[in-house]
Amino acid sequence: MSIRSINPATAEAFAEYPLDDAASLERKLTRAARGFENWRWTSFAERSRLMNRVAELLRERSEEYAELMTDEMGKPIAQARSEVEKCAWTCAYFAEHASRFLQTEEMQSDGSRALIRFDPLGTIFAVMPWNFPFWQVIRFAAPHLMAGNVGLLSHSANAGGCATALHRLFKDAGFPTGVFQSLFIENETAEQVIADPRVKGVSLTGSVKAGRAVAALAGAHLKPCVLELGGSDPFIVLADCDLDAAIEQAVVGRMINNGQSCIAAKRFIVEDSVYDDFVTGFHQALAAQKMGDPNDEDTDLGPMARDDLRQALHDQVQKSIAQGARCVLGGELPETDGFYYPATLLVDCDATMECFAEETFGPVAAVARVADTSAAIELANNTPYGLGASIWTESSTHGLKLAEQIEAGHVSINGIVKSDPRLPFGGIKDSGYGRELSRFGILEFVNKKTVWVK
Known part of the structure; x- marks a missing residue:
């Protein structure tokens, strides 16, 4: 064999x-x-x-x-x-x-x-x-x-x-x-x-x-x-953050490794007052991702590793849409050779939907609107996973206070979650x-x- x-x-x-x-x-x-x-x-x-x-x-x-x-x-x-x-x-x-x-x-x-x-x-x-x-x-x-x-x-x-x-x-x-x-x-x-x-x-x-x-x-x-x-890391966008920086890193945090990373940002939780601007900017940035041959130096998004993984991700997207999420980008299986899946953006999501309740292991970003910071923390912790989390806020002092409330092994403030040989890496819960x-x-x-x- x-x-x-x-x-x-x-x-x-x-x-x-x-x-x-x-x-x-x-x-x-x-x-x-x-x-x-x-x-x-x-x-x-x-x-x-x-x-x-x-x-x-x-x-x-x-x-x-x-x-x-x-x-x-x-x-x-x-x-x-x-x-x-x-x-x-x-x-x-x-x-x-x-x-x-x-x-x-x-x-x-x-x-x-x-x-x-x-x-x-x-x-x-x-x-x-x-x-x-x-x-x-x-x-x-x-x-x-x-x-x-x-x-x-x-x-x-x-x-x-x-x-x-x-x-x-x-x-x-x-x-x-x-x-x-x-x-x-x-x-x-x-x-x-x-x-x-x-x-x-x-x-x-x-x-x-x-x-x-x-x-x-x-x-x-x-x-x-x-x-x-596994991980279903929250990416929390607060009203006082540098929105341009948050959007730029949201793309990196979700699309790295063709979206196939345990510590990728997967659940984007955005305060109401900046929600529309974040979604607009995020949509534009994701749409600019070039999908193609991974050996091409200009490619941003290559294929998923296996066809069964791609199909499982697509099923999650379709279930989320049936549950009320709106797909504003991607979400369709391309008619090409290989196991490609496009950058996909789901908006108006909530904790009951497949894209928030389960880990999505591929180039799919799910965005939810919350009223305030306390609601953001509550939604961030509403998951069986506890690997990483990212908080975006102008105040590092505020960010440190919020980090105490996050149930995860790693919390990044104004940065994406990433491993570093100098720092301990691991999670809690599932x-x-x-x-x-x-x-x-x-x-x-x-x-x-x-x-x-x-």
Whole structure:
């Protein structure tokens, strides 16, 4: 059996990757366990040297990797290059700071000396999605390999080329055998991997459904896990904001990665006094987005990654319209090759409509009118998700007060939500738990060991 890569711009298959059979999977699990026994004792200096080499190779191979991402999931080529650069930055960041993040801490207890050590756990199994096929993996691998763990990657079925390239990347950088490997497996086999006693933790970025399944299985085997799941981020536009700046960033926040981002702005909540002006400006800016070949440097909006995803999004749009939303832009399946969906604007939305009640994973923006700030916060929190939120207001003091009321793992004031290796990233509610990146992220898969000395 095998998995195929299909170019979403043409709907044509262009590569095939065989699945791991039982013997191949066992070899990789054994290599990981053996690799950890050596890697855990490797100095931070040596780990940093190798991780910095990964950063160098990412930059050297930027065009190769960008083209691969674009071919496999349709990301506009300029955004693909930016993703590679962000990966390189993150590798260099953890190469520089991991030893400080994990330095043994001295404490006092009953007049005696106490040490807090941060020891690696072992093999960590990463289940990663297709939408940021390099970034999602690197933001897992960079901190946790620097902590002394080893990684097993199960990538999405439509990102086989990226999975292969990432495996080769760490090998070419000089990482020892077993420290980072890619698995080509199906969901049923992934369950076996989580249950395997050689696997000590699980990191998943994916759907809420997948998160619940992984959490249940990890819990049954008493293994820690980090879950970064869906999001339906509110973008709150208050009457006192810089409206031009808000509109400009609303387009970026919704359309980035062809609208296929967990932290994309999805629910636009606008105060009544600026609602009409916002909708007018937003409409004009979205209409100017150029949809086309993602390898074209001028393309703003490429195809969606798969046809089933496009159809699911279109169904959400049609249901929302039936529920009373007005579609003022897009909303129709184009008669072209590939899995394209146009920039779509739904207005006069409310919390009962599909476009507000569920996550829309594609280039669809839904706008709701609210009377005042308190109504905006109430609507923003009226969701099972809690990943990110964006607040636009002239007063940063006011914005900080409102941020306290937002139920999310990240709140941006006068900016869009984005991940940063220096800051913790993750959500609450159905958006998952645990944190990635920063010192908070690197501590997710270590044993915080107390050593007491009389």
